[in-house]
Amino acid sequence: MSYKQNKLNNISSPWDALKPIVYVVIVPTIVIFGIIVLTINKDSKPQANAVNVESVDSSYKLDKTHYSFGSVSQKNGNVETYYNLTNAGASDIYVKKLYTSCMCTQAQIEFSDGSKTALNGMLGHGPDSNLLVGKTIKAGETVKIRAVFDPNAHGPQGIGFIKRNITLETNLKVEPIIQVSFDADVTK
Ligand SMILES: [Cu+2]
Structure with a gap:
């Protein structure tokens, strides 16, 4: 039995094969994406509200x-x-x-x-x-x-x-x- 076959035999279900990908790649990607989306929203909202500032007497x-x-x-x-x-x-x-x-x-x-x-x-x-x-x-x-x-x-x-x-x-x-x-x- 070659090394490659041996490795394949050790994997008991498709989930075992996917597990590392899910934890190492997909979960962090979702978390990072979520942080980016929240950060962008945080930045843009006060800017839009800042348009409503009190008017002043100046020249x-x-x-x-x-x-x-x-x-x-x-x-x-x-x-x-x-x-x-x-x-x-x-x-x-x-x-x-x-x-x-x-x-x-x-x-x-x-x-x-x-x-x-x-x-x-x-x-x-x-x-x-x-x-x-x-x-x-x-x-x-x-x-x-x-x-x-x-x-x-x-x-x-x-x-x-x-x-x-x-x-x-x-x-x-x-x-x-x-x-x-x-x-x-x-x-x-
Ligand atoms: Cu022009």
Whole structure:
């Protein structure tokens, strides 16, 4: 009798053969998967609730509300500009959401402590949860709103004059929507 046959003869039922697989592979997989699912749910729920924050009396200043890129060549790729946004009031401003008006445009907030939001995209293009910010602009703080425009996003036919908006939804009592814009003349 070969070693292999001997081993097979020692296995008394199919369950014995499956046991190690069940305990070593399947059970831990289910446990790990369960932990991952619970962790993801824990993270996403407070974020969604954070949208309901109390509105505040504060005010803001922008160094510019609009920027003209002038002629933007598709050959040269992305262009970007910054808008300085200052919390000119006495209360912190909570930024709920950040989004742009088109898929060719992405926006990001750079805070004075060096932290940044993700580069957020267009409203309605992908899940709304991607646009959540959940961060505060402190009283007196100046943040930079970075806008990135991709002149190739609409393909070779996307030439001509364009205007895009970048929007911040905040908890300001008056004017909770902060909006800046840019335009460009896209050429080949
Ligand atoms: Cu676009």
